[in-house]
Amino acid sequence: MRFLTLKELAFHEEASDDRRALLGVFASIAYVYFYWWNSKWRRNFLEAQSSGNCVDVPFDDCKGFHNKTTSLNSSDQVTTDVLSLRALYTGVNCSFFSQFFICAAAYPICIGETVRYPCRDMCIQVREECSTFSPLLNTVKIFQCSIYAVGGRCITKEEATISIMGGNRSPTSQATSSSNFSNTCPLGDSAYFSDDAKDFAKGWLATWTTVCFISTMLTILTFLIDRSRFDYPWRPIVYLAICYNVHCFGYYLSLFIGSDTVTCPNNRIVRTRSPWSWEHTPCILVFMILYYTMMAFTLWWLVLTFNWFLATALKWSNEAIARLAPFYHGLAWSFPLLMTIIILATRLVSADELLGTCFIVRDSRDASFVALLLTVIIPLCLILFSGCVLIVIGFVDVLKIRSFVKQSGRETGDLEKLMIRIGVFVVIYIVPALIVISAYIYEVDTRPNWKRVSQTDQNCSDCSDPNVGIFMARVFFLLIVGILSGVWIWSKKTVETWKKFFKRLTNNSSKHEPNYGIESRHYSATEVARPSSVNSTGKDHGAHL
Known part of the structure; x- marks a missing residue:
C-alpha cells in the first residue's frame, strides 16, 4: 500500500474541487506562517540593533x-x-x-x-x-x-x-606555545601525535621498508634464476614476496612525495567521506598500492596453506596442484581489486597522521569504524583462521606419514626438514598477523578517547595518549613476513644457484653442471605415503592410508 503525497492528494483525478481548494488554502497558510517565522528568527538573530549599547x-x-x-x-x-x-x-x-x-x-x-x-x-x-x-x-x-x-x-x-x-x-598560535605539534597540515593543534613521534615513525618506516624490499627482491631474483626452486605447492611464496615488494613502493611513494602532499591536498586533511579531486591523486595511489598488496599477500598465504592441505591431507601430486594455478591467480588478484574499487567509490579512505600515508583509518566519523572493521579486521581474521585450520589438518597428516615411514625403516630426515621449514614459515606469519590485527582492534577501540597534543588533563580527564609503540609494532610485524619470506631460500642451494648464475654470466660454467633445483628425491607427502601411486598425469589412484 502506498500513501499519497500532499501534491498527489491535491491533484488526484478523483479528488473533489472542494478538497482541492481546502488543501490549497491550507498549504498557503502553512507557507506564509513558515516564511514569517523564519524571517522573524533571522531578523532577531542577524539584524539586532544595539542602540549604542x-x-x-x-x-x-x-x-x-x-x-x-x-x-x-x-x-x-x-x-x-x-x-x-x-x-x-x-x-x-x-x-x-x-x-x-x-x-x-x-x-x-x-x-x-x-x-x-x-x-x-x-x-x-x-x-x-x-x-x-x-x-x-x-x-x-x-x-x-x-x-x-x-x-x-x-x-x-x-x-x-x-x-x-x-x-x-x-x-594554532595559542597551542604552539605549550605543546609540540605541527602548525601545518595535517591536523595542526588537533593532532594526536607530536612532531617527534611522526619523525620517528617515518624513520622507522623507511628502515624496515628498505629491509623488506631487499629481502623480497632477493627472493624474486632467485626465483627468476632457478624457477625449479619454487614449483607448486610452494610457488605462492614467490607471489607473496612480489606483493610485499610492491607494498614497499607504496611507503616509498609517500616518503618521497611528502606527507603533506599525500594526506593534505589543498591544505585539507583527507577524512572519511571526503570528496575526491585531482589533488587527491597521490593519496589515492598510495592507498591503492598499500591496501591492494596487503590483501593480495594475505590471500597468497591462504593459497599456500591450501596447497599444503591438498598435498598432505588429500595426497595431491605437485602436477595436480599446479593445475589450480589459474583459480589461485583469479582469486588472489581480483578480490583485492574489487575491494579497493568499492572502498574508493564509497570514499572510505582517510589520512594516517602518524605515518603520513592514506589508508583506512579510524577518525571521528562512524563510517570509518565500519570501514576499518569490514575491510581490514574481519577479512584478516577470516583468512588467518582459515589458514590455521588448513595447516593443522596438514600437520596431523604429515605426522601420520612420518610414523608410517619410520615403521617401514626408511629415513625421515628430508621429511622432517620439510616440516621444520613449513612450521617456521607458518609461525612467522601467524604471530605477526595476530599482532597486526590486535593493533587495528586497538585503534578502533581506543581512538575516540585519544587526547590531542594541545589538550591538557584538565581539558580531557577521561582521555589517554595514543600508544605510538603499538603502531610501530604494527608496521614492523606487517613487514616482517615479507622480510622472512626469504626463509625458503636461506640454504646452501641458494648460494650454489647464484654461483652458477655468475659463472654463466662470465662464460665459465661447465657443460655438465648438476641441477640445483629441488631434487626429485625429496619427500613430498604423496611420495612418502604411496611412492608409486601417482601416474604420469598427476592423478592419484592409490589407496588412502
Whole structure:
C-alpha cells in the first residue's frame, strides 16, 4: 500500500474541487506562517540593533579579534550553545576561520548602532571543514548557514583574514606555545601525535621498508634464476614476496612525495567521506598500492596453506596442484581489486597522521569504524583462521606419514626438514598477523578517547595518549613476513644457484653442471605415503592410508 503525497492528494483525478481548494488554502497558510517565522528568527538573530549599547566581549579568547559586542546577544541561547564547544575556542585548527567565525557569530562585532555577523560563505567553509571534528556542529544555531547574509554588511573572509593575521591570532598560535605539534597540515593543534613521534615513525618506516624490499627482491631474483626452486605447492611464496615488494613502493611513494602532499591536498586533511579531486591523486595511489598488496599477500598465504592441505591431507601430486594455478591467480588478484574499487567509490579512505600515508583509518566519523572493521579486521581474521585450520589438518597428516615411514625403516630426515621449514614459515606469519590485527582492534577501540597534543588533563580527564609503540609494532610485524619470506631460500642451494648464475654470466660454467633445483628425491607427502601411486598425469589412484 502506498500513501499519497500532499501534491498527489491535491491533484488526484478523483479528488473533489472542494478538497482541492481546502488543501490549497491550507498549504498557503502553512507557507506564509513558515516564511514569517523564519524571517522573524533571522531578523532577531542577524539584524539586532544595539542602540549604542555595546558591551565588552565576555569571552577572553575572543578579545583578540574584537572587544565589543551587543548586549542583546549576551542572553541569547546561541552563546550557551557555542560555549558547549569550548574545544573550538581553544585553538582547534579544523579551519582557518574557525576561531574567528565562532567568536563573531556568538559575539557579533558591535560598532555604534551597527552589528555585523560573518557572511554565509565563511559559515559554509567552517562547517564543512569542521564537521568531521565535531558532529555537534549541525545542532548549534550559529552553524545553520542559511541565516547569514550573502553580502552587504556581513564580515567577509578577506576582512576576517586581516583580523586574524593583524591580531597575530592564527588558529594554532595559542597551542604552539605549550605543546609540540605541527602548525601545518595535517591536523595542526588537533593532532594526536607530536612532531617527534611522526619523525620517528617515518624513520622507522623507511628502515624496515628498505629491509623488506631487499629481502623480497632477493627472493624474486632467485626465483627468476632457478624457477625449479619454487614449483607448486610452494610457488605462492614467490607471489607473496612480489606483493610485499610492491607494498614497499607504496611507503616509498609517500616518503618521497611528502606527507603533506599525500594526506593534505589543498591544505585539507583527507577524512572519511571526503570528496575526491585531482589533488587527491597521490593519496589515492598510495592507498591503492598499500591496501591492494596487503590483501593480495594475505590471500597468497591462504593459497599456500591450501596447497599444503591438498598435498598432505588429500595426497595431491605437485602436477595436480599446479593445475589450480589459474583459480589461485583469479582469486588472489581480483578480490583485492574489487575491494579497493568499492572502498574508493564509497570514499572510505582517510589520512594516517602518524605515518603520513592514506589508508583506512579510524577518525571521528562512524563510517570509518565500519570501514576499518569490514575491510581490514574481519577479512584478516577470516583468512588467518582459515589458514590455521588448513595447516593443522596438514600437520596431523604429515605426522601420520612420518610414523608410517619410520615403521617401514626408511629415513625421515628430508621429511622432517620439510616440516621444520613449513612450521617456521607458518609461525612467522601467524604471530605477526595476530599482532597486526590486535593493533587495528586497538585503534578502533581506543581512538575516540585519544587526547590531542594541545589538550591538557584538565581539558580531557577521561582521555589517554595514543600508544605510538603499538603502531610501530604494527608496521614492523606487517613487514616482517615479507622480510622472512626469504626463509625458503636461506640454504646452501641458494648460494650454489647464484654461483652458477655468475659463472654463466662470465662464460665459465661447465657443460655438465648438476641441477640445483629441488631434487626429485625429496619427500613430498604423496611420495612418502604411496611412492608409486601417482601416474604420469598427476592423478592419484592409490589407496588412502
